Amino acid sequence: MKRGKIIVLSGPSGVGKGTVLREVMRNRSDLQFSVSATTRPIRPNEVNGENYWFMDKAQFEQLISDDALLEYVTYADNYYGTPIKPVEEAMDNGIHVVLEIEVQGAMKLFERRDDVISIFIAPPSFEELKRRLLGRGDTAQQIAEKRLRIARWECEAAKKYKYVVVNDDVQRAASEIDAILTAESCRSEYYEMILPEEEM
Amino acid sequence: MKRGKIIVLSGPSGVGKGTVLREVMRNRSDLQFSVSATTRPIRPNEVNGENYWFMDKAQFEQLISDDALLEYVTYADNYYGTPIKPVEEAMDNGIHVVLEIEVQGAMKLFERRDDVISIFIAPPSFEELKRRLLGRGDTAQQIAEKRLRIARWECEAAKKYKYVVVNDDVQRAASEIDAILTAESCRSEYYEMILPEEEM
Numbered sequence: 529m530k531r532g533k534i535i536v537l538s539g540p541s542g543v544g545k546g547t548v549l550r551e552v553m554r555n556r557s558d559l560q561f562s563v564s565a566t567t568r569p570i571r572p573n574e575v576n577g578e579n580y581w582f583m584d585k586a587q588f589e590q591l592i593s594d595d596a597l598l599e600y601v602t603y604a605d606n607y608y609g610t611p612i613k614p615v616e617e618a619m620d621n622g623i624h625v626v627l628e629i630e631v632q633g634a635m636k637l638f639e640r641r642d643d644v645i646s647i648f649i650a651p652p653s654f655e656e657l658k659r660r661l662l663g664r665g666d667t668a669q670q671i672a673e674k675r676l677r678i679a680r681w682e683c684e685a686a687k688k689y690k691y692v693v694v695n696d697d698v699q700r701a702a703s704e705i706d707a708i709l710t711a712e713s714c715r716s717e718y719y720e721m722i723l724p725e726e727e728m
Numbered sequence: 729m730k731r732g733k734i735i736v737l738s739g740p741s742g743v744g745k746g747t748v749l750r751e752v753m754r755n756r757s758d759l760q761f762s763v764s765a766t767t768r769p770i771r772p773n774e775v776n777g778e779n780y781w782f783m784d785k786a787q788f789e790q791l792i793s794d795d796a797l798l799e800y801v802t803y804a805d806n807y808y809g810t811p812i813k814p815v816e817e818a819m820d821n822g823i824h825v826v827l828e829i830e831v832q833g834a835m836k837l838f839e840r841r842d843d844v845i846s847i848f849i850a851p852p853s854f855e856e857l858k859r860r861l862l863g864r865g866d867t868a869q870q871i872a873e874k875r876l877r878i879a880r881w882e883c884e885a886a887k888k889y890k891y892v893v894v895n896d897d898v899q900r901a902a903s904e905i906d907a908i909l910t911a912e913s914c915r916s917e918y919y920e921m922i923l924p925e926e927e928m
Contacts, residue, residue: 648916654923683921691911692919704914711891711911714904716848719892721883723854 530718532558532619534598534641535626535709536689538634539649540679542660544695545628548649551702556709560618562627565591568606581611599637601630608633624709631682638688645712647705648689652696654680730918732758732819734798734841735826735909736889738834739849740879742860744895745828748849751902756909760818762827765791768806781811799837801830808833824909831882838888845912847905848889852896854880 539545553559565581567588576582588607591597600609610633615625624645629637637644651657657679662672686692691708695701739745753759765781767788776782788807791797800809810833815825824845829837837844851857857879862872886892891908895901 647914650919650921654921680923683923686919686921687916689916691914692916693914694919704910707907707910708914710904710907714847714891714893714908716887716889716892719850719886719894721850721854721886723880723883 529622530713532621532623532625533712534615534619534644535559535624536634536637536644536646537626537628537649538631538647538682538685538689539695540651540657540682541675542657542679543649543651544698544701545649547698548693548695548701548705549626549628551698552705555702555706558622558624559709560623560625562610562615562625564608564629565597565600565611566606566608568604568608598627599629599633599640601633601636603630610637631685635685635688645691645708646689647691647693647708648686649701650683650686650692650694652694654683657683729822730913732821732823732825733912734815734819734844735759735824736834736837736844736846737826737828737849738831738846738882738885738889739895740851740857740882741875742857742879743849743851744898744901745849747898748893748895748901748905749826749828751898752905755902755906758822758824759909760823760825762810762815762825764808764829765797765800765811766806766808768804768808798827799829799833799840801833801836803830810837831885835885835888845891845908846889847891847893847908848886849901850883850886850892850894852894854883857883 537545537549563577563579563581565583565588567583567585570576570582574580585607588609591609591611592600596612598610598612598615600607610627610629618625627637634646638646651660658676661675661679693701693704693708737745737749763777763779763781765783765788767783767785770776770782774780785807788809791809791811792800796812798810798812798815800807810827810829818825827837834846838846851860858876861875861879893901893904893908
């Protein structure tokens with residue numbers, strides 16, 4: 529059995545990552561989401577081990593000092609990170625693990641590991657993303673503008689990912705991600721042919 | 729329009745390259761075969777510009793001295809090579825050009841260009857290839873053994889290609905090549921997002 533791989537997926541808020549990912553998962557049985565750990569409080573509708581692994585600051589800092597996280601970031605005074613152990617276990621069972629993480633965490637992960645498949649999901653255009661972010665209408669102008677500034681910074685980081693998939697059509701974006709996973713499994717470094725020993 | 733790419737396809741005799749390639753071509757309109765140039769005599773059923781560009785030794789050597797070939801090899805006292813010009817023209821029109829070339833020529837091309845998508849088509853096992861090569865029954869033992877020695881050397885070179893596609897099933901092999909082409913077109917170096925100039 530071929531070992532699974534880490535798939536890092538990022539993209540600006542409003543780009544439709546969730547929808548595209550659900551579509552990819554529908555067609556492949558060899559994918560699994562990674563569950564992040566966080567110190568932010570659990571919300572009423574959330575389940576520990578499903579949405580996040582919820583823990584206190586001391587527990588999270590123990591993971592940091594044990595070098596047991598693939599990456600972590602601090603956001604609004606809370607830690608968010610990816611525990612290594614469940615990721616490695618799934619990979620050992622031939623499962624690819626999808627890490628849907630922020631650009632900041634992804635950059636840290638790229639420094640640490642060069643064996644990840646990194647995919648940035650981009651909007652058809654920045655103007656389109658702007659429309660989607662501002663057009664929601666449920667957000668104060670100031671917050672929307674902050675999101676837009678972050679989105680701009682994120683889109684500038686797209687080139688640091690190995691692949692960029694433009695989400696102008698969910699089906700097409702999902703099939704491109706599917707093709708990337710198939711192509712990566714065909715890379716020659718994973719290939720081994722047993723050649724006969726004897727002289728011919 | 730995105731520029732087309734050079735796709736180098738190699739694989740041992742008897743692996744079924746032709747069948748797999750025809751299946752890939754059936755599903756994509758952005759692919760075109762490269763026609764090689766050769767100094768070997770034209771055969772009765774062959775068409776100039778279709779099977780090969782047939783030319784004399786002086787013409788071929790002119791191409792060599794003009795640096796107008798992507799790669800060339802000498803085989804049984806004849807030259808075989810890939811003229812650059814039609815390849816570049818097709819690429820300018822967004823067409824991927826498939827070069828079905830021998831391992832020896834491919835190695836020379838890899839030294840010259842690092843922007844090619846290289847795919848090695850491998851048999852399910854060396855034993856299976858042996859059965860196919862020896863089992864044809866139309867070949868003298870000595871020739872069959874020579875083919876097998878060449879095939880062994882070629883399979884050892886598989887790792888020098890970027891991708892290896894195992895032809896245990898024509899449909900699956902064709903869909904893997906299709907996925908490789910799609911994935912390669914998603915590589916971030918081909919991506920450019922126009923970000924707004926103004927301060928946000």
